[in-house]
Amino acid sequence: MILFMMKKLIQLLTLLVAVSLLTFLLISLSPIDPVRAYIGADMLLISPDQREMIEAYWGLDQSVIIQYFHWITSLLTGDFGTSLIHRVPVLEVVSDRFLSSFILIALAWIASGLFGVVLGSLAAMKKGSWLDNLIKGYCYVLLSTPGFWLGLLLLMVFSVWLGIFPTGLSAPIGVTVTEITFTDRVYHAVLPAATLSIIGVANVCLHTREKLVDILNTPYILQARANGYTGYKLFFRHGLRNMLLPAISVHFASFGELFGGAILAEQVFSYPGLGEAIVDAGLNGDVPLFLAIVLISACFVFVGNWIADTLYYVLDPRLRKGGTRS
Numbered sequence: 001m002i003l004f005m006m007k008k009l010i011q012l013l014t015l016l017v018a019v020s021l022l023t024f025l026l027i028s029l030s031p032i033d034p035v036r037a038y039i040g041a042d043m044l045l046i047s048p049d050q051r052e053m054i055e056a057y058w059g060l061d062q063s064v065i066i067q068y069f070h071w072i073t074s075l076l077t078g079d080f081g082t083s084l085i086h087r088v089p090v091l092e093v094v095s096d097r098f099l100s101s102f103i104l105i106a107l108a109w110i111a112s113g114l115f116g117v118v119l120g121s122l123a124a125m126k127k128g129s130w131l132d133n134l135i136k137g138y139c140y141v142l143l144s145t146p147g148f149w150l151g152l153l154l155l156m157v158f159s160v161w162l163g164i165f166p167t168g169l170s171a172p173i174g175v176t177v178t179e180i181t182f183t184d185r186v187y188h189a190v191l192p193a194a195t196l197s198i199i200g201v202a203n204v205c206l207h208t209r210e211k212l213v214d215i216l217n218t219p220y221i222l223q224a225r226a227n228g229y230t231g232y233k234l235f236f237r238h239g240l241r242n243m244l245l246p247a248i249s250v251h252f253a254s255f256g257e258l259f260g261g262a263i264l265a266e267q268v269f270s271y272p273g274l275g276e277a278i279v280d281a282g283l284n285g286d287v288p289l290f291l292a293i294v295l296i297s298a299c300f301v302f303v304g305n306w307i308a309d310t311l312y313y314v315l316d317p318r319l320r321k322g323g324t325r326s
Contacts, residue, residue, distance in 0.1 A: 004313055008306050012299070019298045020291065021068065027287055028064045034084060034285035035060065071291070081288030085280060090292045093277060100170040101273035104189045104265070105258050108196035113251045115197070116204025120247070123205070124212035125235055136209075139202040147261050151195040151268035158191060165191045168270035192265040196258055203257075207250045212243045249311055255304025259297050 035054055039046055046054075055061045059070055074081065080090035123135040159167045166172075170188050171180045215221060216239060224234055263275035270276075274293050281290035 032285040107193035111197035112200030120205040120208025142202040249308040252308035256301040
């Protein structure tokens with residue numbers, strides 16, 4: 001287990017270096033001028049000498065490799081730099097928005113996992129029936145549905161027409177930070193989370209269905225049927241525990257899809273999370289904030305896959321004995 005964890009840690013460090021270097025190089029090739037983004041509408045009032053002073057202050061007058069080296073050095077000391085948009089330290093911006101994104105992704109992840117396992121199990125137990133065809137059709141439609149379109153549809157129905165949920169933001173308007181409750185944050189995250197979870201159900205559902213169908217065709221299930229186990233008694237006694245681990249592992253590995261979907265959902269609902277922050281940072285040339293969120297998202301995706309691999313390693317003895325995952 002120690003060697004397994006050390007190997008994963010080395011992979012994480014390698015991933016972060018590769019992602020940071022590639023992102024830094026791509027940003028350097030971007031047509032967006034960070035100085036112009038920083039100055040804004042007053043750019044015409046800035047003289048060439050003042051522009052050079054600003055570039056020297058931010059280190060933009062140096063080569064890309066030197067800029068990257070300085071950024072990595074500062075990063076190792078815990079300094080992520082200062083956001084050009086918000087004019088505050090990057091960690092302060094990230095900490096303000098992290099809780100909102102965490103609540104959104106957590107709600108979507110839990111809901112899509114529960115509904116995906118339930119619907120996939122129903123489809124497998126009723127294989128070939130109208131219920132199975134209905135669930136599969138539902139999943140295929142979801143896989144081809146744009147997330148932003150579904151978000152706009154939910155926003156129009158439940159916010160504009162019915163007035164059940166707010167039209168956006170992560171907290172009530174006119175309320176101070178100290179007065180915002182956890183219930184308020186969850187209430188404002190319901191529609192964005194529903195957008196992510198409705199689409200995220202499809203992958204979990206289809207994978208659960210295929211895995212459970214394979215399990216129901218194994219010899220020990222046939223023996224259980226011969227012993228009188230049928231229907232959902234057979235499912236809960238023999239099918240659930242053999243199907244649940246692969247389904248949970250696949251769901252943990254979907255962290256990347258959730259984070260990517262959260263970017264669109266936050267834009268549709270004006271939800272101030274990390275997804276909206278990285279879009280603003282990219283469009284306005286806020287390099288320090290953009291790089292910080294990219295690294296956080298890389299860690300987020302890696303941790304999801306790490307947990308999935310760890311579950312398999314701990315619960316599947318074949319991997320500890322040198323076997324391979326089926």
